[in-house]
Amino acid sequence: MTGRSALGLPSTSPFSPNFGRAPQSLVGRDDLLADLGGGLATGPHDARYTSVLMGVRGSGKTVLLSEIEDRAAADGWVVLSLDAGTPGLLDRIVQTVRNADRTYEALGMANPARTRSAERSVGIRLGPLAGQISVTEHDDRLTHMGLREYLTFLAQAARRSDTSVLLTVDEMHGIDRTEGRRLSNDIQHITKRGNMPLAFVGAGLLEMKTTLLQDRKMTFFHRCEHYEMPPLDASDAMIGLASPIRDAGGTITDEALELAAKAVGASPYKLQVIGDFAWRIAGAPEKSIDAVAARTAVQAADKDVRKKVALPAWHDLSRTDQRVLVAVASIDGGASPQVVAQRAGLSGDHAQESLSRLRKTGYLDRPRAGTYRLTDLVPLATVLDEGAILDETDSGAAPLCRQWMPQSNAYCILNQGHSGGHRSRHRAG
Ligand SMILES: Nc1ncnc2c1ncn2[C@@H]1O[C@H](COP(=O)(O)OP(=O)(O)OP(=O)(O)O)[C@@H](O)[C@H]1O
Numbered sequence: 001m002t003g004r005s006a007l008g009l010p011s012t013s014p015f016s017p018n019f020g021r022a023p024q025s026l027v028g029r030d031d032l033l034a035d036l037g038g039g040l041a042t043g044p045h046d047a048r049y050t051s052v053l054m055g056v057r058g059s060g061k062t063v064l065l066s067e068i069e070d071r072a073a074a075d076g077w078v079v080l081s082l083d084a085g086t087p088g089l090l091d092r093i094v095q096t097v098r099n100a101d102r103t104y105e106a107l108g109m110a111n112p113a114r115t116r117s118a119e120r121s122v123g124i125r126l127g128p129l130a131g132q133i134s135v136t137e138h139d140d141r142l143t144h145m146g147l148r149e150y151l152t153f154l155a156q157a158a159r160r161s162d163t164s165v166l167l168t169v170d171e172m173h174g175i176d177r178t179e180g181r182r183l184s185n186d187i188q189h190i191t192k193r194g195n196m197p198l199a200f201v202g203a204g205l206l207e208m209k210t211t212l213l214q215d216r217k218m219t220f221f222h223r224c225e226h227y228e229m230p231p232l233d234a235s236d237a238m239i240g241l242a243s244p245i246r247d248a249g250g251t252i253t254d255e256a257l258e259l260a261a262k263a264v265g266a267s268p269y270k271l272q273v274i275g276d277f278a279w280r281i282a283g284a285p286e287k288s289i290d291a292v293a294a295r296t297a298v299q300a301a302d303k304d305v306r307k308k309v310a311l312p313a314w315h316d317l318s319r320t321d322q323r324v325l326v327a328v329a330s331i332d333g334g335a336s337p338q339v340v341a342q343r344a345g346l347s348g349d350h351a352q353e354s355l356s357r358l359r360k361t362g363y364l365d366r367p368r369a370g371t372y373r374l375t376d377l378v379p380l381a382t383v384l385d386e387g388a389i390l391d392e393t394d395s396g397a398a399p400l401c402r403q404w405m406p407q408s409n410a411y412c413i414l415n416q417g418h419s420g421g422h423r424s425r426h427r428a429g
C-alpha cells in the first residue's frame, strides 16, 4: 500500500520487525540451508530428511522453515505446514489434508507450487498433486482414515508423481505430549520403516532438549538430525542492514552501519528492529542514516528486545532457574557451580543441574570449563531487575500486581488489587 490514507502514512521501512515475517535479506543461513536441503533432496535414507531446528526466540526458526518450504514447493514437493502452538495438531493435519482441494479452490490457486510462504496459514501446497487429492464427505474410505493413513496416502500419491511430501511443524516445544508421541510413531513408521517419501522438519525453542527430545516415547524426534540456529556474525549483520537500506533507495554512513551492526549481536530479530528504528528515526530514504540515528535506534531496539524476547524468556524459567541466573549475574567474570550453589541456596547437584539446563537452553554459556556467564538472551540488567522483584515476592510480602506497562517498560510494583493507577519502580505508570 502506498500514498496517504486516513489512518496515516504507511511505513517505507524495508525491515521486518515482526516474528515470522520473511526478511528482505536473509543472512547467515546459507550453510544450514545447503546442508538440510541436501538431506531432503537425497531422500528417506538420509538422516537429514527428518530434521529439527532449535533456537532461542527471534533466532529465525519460523523464517527458515518457510524458506525450506518455499524451496521444496519450488521443486514440486507437496508441503504441509503446521504449528504445534495450540493443542489439536493431529486433527489439524488431517483437516488440512481433507480440506486441501477446497482450500485451493477458495483461494483460486492456479499454481500452488509457486505460492509464497506468506500463505503459511494455508497449511498445504499440493504441487503436482493439485486437483488429484479430492477428499470429500462422499468418499467413505477416506473420511474414516486416521493420521497415519492420511500421511501414507499423501506419501504414496507423491511417490507416484515422483515427488515427496514435506511436513513442517513449528513451535514444536509446545506440542501436547500425547500428540507428540503419536506423531513421532507415525512418521517413524512411514518414513523410517516404510521408506516412504514423507520428510519432516520441526522447529522450536531449545528447551525441547530437556523435554520432548528426552521423552523415551518420542525416540523418533531424538533420532532426527538436530540443527541449532547459528548466531549471526559481524558480516551477516552488516549485509543484513546495508542491503535492504540500499535496495529501498536509502543510504547509511559507515560509522552508523558499524555502530548498528555491532549492536545486533547474534540475533536476527534485533537486526530487524535496529534497522527499522534507524530507518524511521533518520527519516530515510530522503535522509541518510547517520550515527546519531543509529545510536538512538540501538537504544530503542534494546527496549523492544527486552520486552519481546528477554522478558518472555525469563518468564519461561522455573523459580529455581531464575534464582540461578540471578546468582550468575551477581558474580563478576564468570561463575563457578560452587559459588552459584551458595548464592542461590541450592545443593551442589541442584545448582549443577540447573546450570547445565540453562546452558543447553541458551541462557548461559561456558567460556571455560566450570565457569558460566550470561548470554544476550536475558541480559544482565534484566536479570538484576527481575531478580529484585523475585526477592520482594519471596520475602513473604504481599504478592505484587506486576501489570506490564509498555510505556514505562516496567512492571507495576504495587501490591495485587491496589487502587488507582499502576506504578513502576522508577516513575508513575
Ligand atoms: N536469517 C535472517 N536474516 C535476517 N533477518 C532474519 C533472519 N531470520 C529471521 N529474521 C528476522 O528475525 C525476526 C524473527 O524471526 P522468526 O520469527 O523466524 O524467529 P523465531 O526463531 O521463529 O522466533 P520465535 O521463537 O519467537 O517464534 C523476523 O523479523 C525475521 O524477519
Ligand SMILES: [Mg+2]
Residues within 6 Å of the ligand: 019, 020, 061, 062, 063, 170
Ligand atoms: Mg517462530
